[in-house]
Amino acid sequence: MHSGAGKKRRRRYGGLPNTEGYPRRVSPGGIFRGEVGNREWHILRLRALRRWQQVTPGMGDLIKAARNGEWGPLLRAAALTPGKHWAENSRCSGQDPELFTPLSDGPREDPDEVRHFQGITLNRPLNFCASCPLAVAARCLVESLRLDDEYGIRAGLLASERSALRGAWKRRIDAEAVSAVLRGVPTVLNEAEREEVISRFASDPILNATRVAWGLGIPRKYLWQLVREHNQSSQSTPSAAA
Ligand code: SF4
Incomplete structure (x- = not known):
């Protein structure tokens, strides 16, 4: 049963309980719950978790380099999965495509908001991406950029997280x-x-x-x-x- 004070707290923070009175807990990024409001805490925690986020080992470095304008490493990794049938070796092969197209995610959305609202429903598709072979995940990302895929999760990145990368891809001449x-x-x-x-x-x-x-x-x-x-x-x- 909820106490009166609890109800007041829930009203004040849009239906979610305040962090006051909760045991002091720390997120993976070292953010202490209790220092900020509940919603902000979740967003900060998601940002911290993203640094830990499970992507195919090595893929994080390729994405980071591409964001800095160095496309060579990503393209070389993608070239290790040649041919038209590269997707046959993907972890999502045979899975429901809707799993990789979360509602509310899109090129103009805020990725933190999307992750906040989607919560654990993103775990399943992101875990598939995290276990995809590096060369396949790299090819998946390159193909999505080449085809200018606006929606859907690719290589562990939400559509909202790929927006800037898509723009940079269109402008680059390597x-x-x-x-x-x-x-x-x-x-x-x-x-x-x-x-x-x-x-x-x-x-x-x-x-x-x-x-x-x-x-x-x-x-x-x-x-x-x-x-x-x-x-x-x-x-x-x-x-x-x-
Ligand atoms: S990285 Fe691409 S090919 Fe691999 S599981 Fe994710 S969406 Fe599928």
Whole structure:
């Protein structure tokens, strides 16, 4: 049975009991319950837990590097799971996709709020991601960025947590990746990098068409079509401006 004081506390804090009178407890991040309100305590605790968050070992470093603009480590890890059927080796293979699409999560949401409201329902999908092989999780994240997946959990990241990464992915031109494709090494590219490859190939007659087509993963015929389109658009741009 609840006491009158307890009811007052619950009213004051939007239906949740205040932390006053609770045993002093400490979160993994070293935050003491009792120093802040209950809701703030949960949000701070979630932030602290995120540092501990179970992601595939090594994946945290790849994500951190990508957030700092170093995409090479993530792309190299993703390249270790080549081919179209990479998802067959994923831990979520055969699982209900809805499990990985939490309600209320989206590109414009606050990840802390989403985690607060979803609570333990996120444990199951995140545990699947945490046990996914590193190369598969890396490929999963790269594919989600390449396809610009706005919703759903990928590689242990909520949709709301991938927003900034998606924006950075669209803007980046990785010189190493462009150069690899021009040498005929199959590499996952974003749209800006793909255009850079076509532009470099169109202006450099020394580059080998078979190699570039192989690096892009497209037939030679289609490569030449892209070059023609590129040349037409670059010829039409000055006249449009004039
Ligand atoms: S990392 Fe990607 S492929 Fe692996 S379980 Fe999570 S969502 Fe599935």
